[in-house]
Amino acid sequence: MSVRKQEGHGVLEARGIIKTFTVRREGSTRELRAVYDVSLSVAPGEIVGLVGESGCGKTTLSRIMIGIEEASSGQVLYDGRPVVGRADWRALRRSVQYVFQDPFTALCPTMRIGQALAEPLAIHGLCPAAERAARVARMLELVGLHPDVSRRLPNQLSGGQRQRVNLARALMLEPRMLICDEIVSGLDVSVQAQVLSLLIELQEKLGLGLIFISHDLRVIRYLCSRVLVMYLGEIVEQGPTEAVFDNPGHAYTKALLAAIPDHSRALAGVEHANS
Ligand SMILES: Nc1ncnc2c1ncn2[C@@H]1O[C@H](COP(=O)(O)OP(=O)(O)OP(=O)(O)O)[C@@H](O)[C@H]1O
Ligand SMILES: [Mg+2]
Numbered sequence: 001m002s003v004r005k006q007e008g009h010g011v012l013e014a015r016g017i018i019k020t021f022t023v024r025r026e027g028s029t030r031e032l033r034a035v036y037d038v039s040l041s042v043a044p045g046e047i048v049g050l051v052g053e054s055g056c057g058k059t060t061l062s063r064i065m066i067g068i069e070e071a072s073s074g075q076v077l078y079d080g081r082p083v084v085g086r087a088d089w090r091a092l093r094r095s096v097q098y099v100f101q102d103p104f105t106a107l108c109p110t111m112r113i114g115q116a117l118a119e120p121l122a123i124h125g126l127c128p129a130a131e132r133a134a135r136v137a138r139m140l141e142l143v144g145l146h147p148d149v150s151r152r153l154p155n156q157l158s159g160g161q162r163q164r165v166n167l168a169r170a171l172m173l174e175p176r177m178l179i180c181d182e183i184v185s186g187l188d189v190s191v192q193a194q195v196l197s198l199l200i201e202l203q204e205k206l207g208l209g210l211i212f213i214s215h216d217l218r219v220i221r222y223l224c225s226r227v228l229v230m231y232l233g234e235i236v237e238q239g240p241t242e243a244v245f246d247n248p249g250h251a252y253t254k255a256l257l258a259a260i261p262d263h264s265r266a267l268a269g270v271e272h273a274n275s
Pocket of ligand 2: 060
């Protein structure tokens with residue numbers, strides 16, 4: 001897999017992001033440092049991996065990058081320009097979509113799939129109402145689902161189908177980037193492979209930039225040209241995926257790699273399947 005060079009500024013950038021939460025416990029309060037001085041940039045069409053143990057701040061960082069959470073300090077830039085006011089954030093949230101870990105809770109249980117897919121268009125006042133159903137059907141097809149799925153409810157779909165619906169929903173506004181937060185970790189291994197190959201297909205077809213968050217280093221190696229390793233809120237190591245994995249510099253990265261039971265064999269398998 002070739003490493004795409006970054007040209008000019010990224011589509012989405014974070015600069016010096018710090019996030020502290022004030023947590024109350026047994027009457028006293030303390031500051032919890034969730035993200036500390038993190039910078040990252042994603043070029044158009046680039047796939048960047050973000051890896052790190054549970055609680056290291058991956059989701060918090062993503063939420064800040066799409067404006068769901070406010071940074072304590074630091075800056076988010078879209079297309080090289082700082083994102084400041086409401087209009088800026090609204091434009092960013094149209095172009096950068098977040099795909100959730102749990103495909104079930106991400107969908108409203110009482111809303112039919114067709115309506116859930118049309119909703120982003122309605123919210124942003126795009127696409128005349130009469131044309132939305134056709135657009136929904138095309139999108140379902142793009143993610144490998146039958147158009148009839150639009151009449152179903154989320155609980156009438158399998159986990160893999162639900163995650164396809166989530167991808168479809170994220171793509172309805174024709175974004176330039178997706179942030180995929182552990183999108184396959186709740187799925188069976190065989191279904192994971194199907195969803196990942198769909199993701200790669202869509203990424204190539206649509207030229208999407210991706211931040212791909214995962215605990216699974218094999219998946220990161222398979223998908224990402226560049227990887228950032230996060231530990232206790234900080235980026236401790238980053239670089240081209242193969243360089244980082246073949247020659248980890250930080251003790252935490254080494255520990256992560258060593259924690260894969262059959263690291264070399266598993267990766268050899270992925271490379272074989274990928275060749
Ligand atoms: N709203 C909040 N209030 C207080 N603390 C929070 C809040 N959101 C996150 N945290 C804390 O911030 C830290 C980072 O959490 P975050 O969810 O970003 O980690 P993560 O890397 O996404 O973990 P996981 O891999 O389990 O999803 C954790 O210690 C978490 O408990
Ligand atoms: Mg998370």
